[in-house]
Amino acid sequence: MTSTNSVGIVETQLFTFAEDEPFCLESGASLGPVTIAYETYGQLNADRSNAILICHALSGSAHAAGFHCAEERKPGWWDECIGPGKAFDTDRFFVICSNVLGSCYGSTGPMSIDPRTGKPYGLNFPVVTVGDMVRAQVKLIDHLGIDQLLCVAGGSMGGMQVLEWAAHHPRRVKSAMPLATTAYHSPMLIAFSEVGRQAIYADPYWNHGDYYDAGKKPDAGLAVARMVGHITYLSEESMHQKFGRRLRNIERYGYEFDTEFEVESYLKYNGNAFTRRFDANSYLYVTKAMDYFDLSQPSGSLAAAFAGSEHVKFLVVSFTSDWLYPSYHSKKLVSALMAVGADVTYLDIQSSWGHDAFLLEVETMTELLRSFLGRLVREEAVALPSSAPKPQMATTSRVSVIAAEKDLPLAHEALA
């Protein structure tokens, strides 16, 4: 299933922190052992200046590109933007993606074995924050021998990690791409998180998080949580386009409670599929980390959070139909960044795809990311890795001029 512009067959790797260094969490708890699952694509250049960290969203994994084996049907979650000649060009950049702390794709989380009991942590796993997730990534970057990332990029919860890097580890990043995200989780986001958690708590098979050795998991509750999430990732308009009021496999109403509408079928399918790939306890922990995220604290000023980030180059992107992370969140972020004199490029992209647009608007995103990265390569004189094919010039595109417009009104015209 690989193609010419794919990174091809890749393998998830594991990095376990040194045992003599306990990993201290924001809560005050300490955690150990800690393992972080990660993948890398492309090669480090001689001066280790071409590394890009990709941060995943709620349900993502380290598997951002390529295939784990020739039989794998779907590539990694951001394969459309990571690969030879793609937006994150692996002929040019060394791309890293790691699974967040608390998740269930190889990094330490509630499914992992608690060394004190020899059993899975369950709810004994400590609550982690986006700050904790990022500090674990910092240790991974140290382990890989990278002093400074050329770029850290991600959408949704991935974008929160990007902002955390820029705010709290500014010396370690040259540029940051927070996409379809926010600097603080809004009450509506907290509300949707909490509904998902309540759906899991309500499932008797959840059993206060202690289900790993039981025959049944809280699949019904997790499916409901995912269905709620799925609605919020779409827009009213995209749902009209995708489903309308079409019935599935029937001509007229059945006057019963079977699945009748296409949209119901889609939600049920995705809710059920999710239970085969995600852990309910991880859903609790990762959503809780998002709810706690608020860069404006403790000072109350978002600009204060970025006081040391004035040298970081930012590409901030929002999407007009994203009602979950509305554009005004990005605009507030941009105002804070400009207040500290950071170099900010901001686009509010016209799209009907809702929050999912950051993954679905591939052409626009490719043009935009390539242009931004091309400028970085020129300005930072980033060398190619030794094994790279002959250099390509960064694409000249309409969006490459936007960086110069940062004193103009924040909402730029949409790309075509």
Added chain:
Amino acid sequence: MTSTNSVGIVETQLFTFAEDEPFCLESGASLGPVTIAYETYGQLNADRSNAILICHALSGSAHAAGFHCAEERKPGWWDECIGPGKAFDTDRFFVICSNVLGSCYGSTGPMSIDPRTGKPYGLNFPVVTVGDMVRAQVKLIDHLGIDQLLCVAGGSMGGMQVLEWAAHHPRRVKSAMPLATTAYHSPMLIAFSEVGRQAIYADPYWNHGDYYDAGKKPDAGLAVARMVGHITYLSEESMHQKFGRRLRNIERYGYEFDTEFEVESYLKYNGNAFTRRFDANSYLYVTKAMDYFDLSQPSGSLAAAFAGSEHVKFLVVSFTSDWLYPSYHSKKLVSALMAVGADVTYLDIQSSWGHDAFLLEVETMTELLRSFLGRLVREEAVALPSSAPKPQMATTSRVSVIAAEKDLPLAHEALA
């Protein structure tokens, strides 16, 4: 708890259809016996021309105004607009509100006894539609000796009933007020309905709808359904105003899964409170009726649905922050009504309260409804009931001029 402008102590009444007339449903099933619970406020005038039917939303009841007893803490659900001197002035109008078929507040629904088994229907209750709900209301109006309603009014699902009256029983209504509603349930609305239903199905105490004689009800599932609903009735902005990121009764994060944020507490409280007043099976039936609602069918043309309604005077209202029933739904409706030459007044009211605005923007709604009804009273020469206090002139207000502007662009300036 009554006040001078309250309708005072009221009683819910029951009307049971004649046993020899089976009530045929759109599905083809027939239902009987059928009882409709209703309340009335004010008095019919001599020529029975001052009757207004109020239609309730998903979880509403016939108890729209006043108190059931002196000790009742909260009045009926639309008490702020129904009473002496209020928008629906009970000194002038005879106001009726009935509980919809399929609900659980006295009208026949899944909690009612199935005469074939002597036990509650549960899922043996036939699926009903908004059309069925309204035909039951028509029988109630017949029973009350009213040939033509001066007005039928309601928001959300109440507005769907209003549109059903205007489209399918146009000779029975002089005017219609569909508020914060739609002529067809959108895929996003269906999606939220289905998530709520899935949360109920996932509760083992639901037991395929057979729980009335069991010790436990599917409260956890119903609470999750209600929590999802509650989020959709608010707006991002109103949630910021109401809750922000405030913690409840704690100074800082507890790093545990307790209820910590105000918004979580609000949702949980309302979700749990709902289980004490509403039946889970009714939630399934009423949401299903909403999902089936699509006045553009079977012709595919919304205007065709209103072909016989050209004499009905419409007041259509939407709210700018209502993302569940967005303004463009009302604008499509207005276009269809104007295509058949109906008399339409439309307002898109600037409000930050989301879908709930139709209940919360009391001052604006009062001014608007009073103006529209005042015009009706003048144009239709509606006489006062014999026992009425001396007549008041309809308030002269800024919005009274809007009826004349119906050829102007659809989105009027917001009221202050």
